[in-house]
Amino acid sequence: MAAAQDAWQAIGFAGPLILVASLIVSLTLITLLQPLFQRYALALPNGRSSHSAPTPQGGGIAVVAAALAVSAVAIWTSHAFTIEAHASMLLVILAALLLAVVGMADDIRDLGVVAKFIAQAIAIVLVIAAFPAGMHVAPFLPEWLERALLLAAGLWFVNLVNFMDGIDWMMVAEVVPLTAGIAVIGAFGALPPEALVVALALNGAMLGFAPFNRPVARLFLGDMGSLPIGLLMVWLLYLVAGSGHLAAAILLPLYFVADATITLLRRLSAGERIWQAHRTHFYQRARAAGMSTMAVVTRVFLVNCSLVTLAAFSVALASPVASIAALALGAALVGWLIASFAHARA
Template sequence: MTSFEILLSLLAAILAAAISALLIQATRPLLLRVALAKPNARSSHRTPTPQGAGIAVVMATLLAGGIVIVLAGSADLTVPLTVFAAGLFIAVVGFADDVRPLPVVPRLLLQAAAVAAVVFAAPGELRIVPACPVLLERALLLIAGLWFVNLVNFMDGLDLMTAAEAVPVAVAVALLGSLGHIPAATTIVAAALCGALLGFVPFNRPVAKIFLGDVGSLPIGLLLGWCLLQLALHQQFAAALLLPLYYLADATVTLLRRMARREAFWAAHRSHFYQRATDNGFSVWRVVGSVFALNVVLALLAFASVVLNSAFADIALLLAGALAVALLLRRFARPRAAKPA
């Protein structure tokens, strides 16, 4: 990436942050009337709080990212346009679910359509495992993408949690893009998403004044998933796995535990490790701070994977990342020791 393209990425982040903050400020009074999330037994908040700030975050990301991609003079806008269209589509699905919960099967089918558009928009010559038939690889990526979109939604259950996860991932992707490991359009979108989330942070810090809602968490998951897919397709699979490893572990282990207990795993619950942490005496700031710090460590491991460019190093770094994640999950799962009187 040239210095001009790096400046464009910075511009995308700054522009998205400004648009996001302004749109949240402008739409919050309306959302207070039409999209109020009332606390229930599974909630982490105690007072009715408006949701739907994701509208601002997603629009800021797409507007800032689109403007800067055009300024960058990209010759082929087919893939970014497809991703943007899929992002808008899944945001509409999320908004409909925020207003009136959709049945599980139609909701998953609509989400799958958006994920499929992103997965099959990738050039056919870009492969993760060249020996695998292309249709089989794309089908597996579709399943993985659908899970990733939903797990980002599942993990959006605590003030600042999505920002604590997505900001380090987006920054890492943008920096790796600045080193030429992924296309410029992906780099710009990652920078714009980072900026949009930073514009959202002042409104979502504990105690939150507004939530993302499904209208935000679903497209954020889709855009992050696309960025990680670009890393994997450009032969940086270990980095693509390391960056979201905390989210993958928390959501997947929780799902498997609920399935093993024959619980209705598709229903809302409070059994994610980060939720159990707050029940075990950890403050919201302590939880999101720990997740953010872990994600910085995972980002550093991802960079080491790219720099070392060795299969042996990738295995060692993935094991190190898995150990770091396991230690935090174990910490969250145990009641916090009471201070001596």
């Protein structure tokens, strides 16, 4: 307990520094690497793209590198963190680096579904192994069943994050509020301290990427960014749920999960090949109907900020009634947003 309190006190002083340092590292790496992105990592328009001209991708490698490096320095140079926290962070870094390498290779040359799926499964297993001792997301289930469900859910979440990265600033509108919300929940003392460090570092790294991805984007994340970023969010959300705040863990990514899952089910029911590129997510349908990119991502950002508020509300009150009310309001907000996209007009 004393070690945990020391860690929280250390983060309290260093929190803004972690965010700013990650932002600067991300911004600097992107600036230095842009010539390489332009030469070796051009994204050509395809059936899922919203851009019409070849655009450099690979910004995600700078975002992930900044977030992981700053997190590692903050945790491993502080005597306030336990050896268990150091070991957990090592597993998370290895898992994220695995997906970054796989994503980089896939951005350059298609690796195929099976190879990517196996790598993602290994990464999710590493993330689950990084849980604090004795942590359970669903303690009412047998451990083997809980872990199997977490593996399946993690695989789906990593891929849906990749699917949803389809227009400029969409990932910024998702990751920045979500990580800010986790940082707020962590500031309540409701999470392992290393979760707050990673949330702040990932938030800063995405803010460093944001100017380059602002519509019309000069740089994309690429799979090398969206896959490991999705993995880091999985780990953070599992820690939120495993700390007794399941409602908050559901609320924070609710729009991304709802849009991607409903779209998948619609495509399955229509007999479409779900592994093929497409532009039928609700936000993409709004763009196709004439809504501007800024209008779409602004709505997503504002709804995500509302979901963060509801998640923080459920954690602060810590009662079943508050959690149910927050979930109901969050579902209504997301339902409104999806309906507005489905019926969008220019």
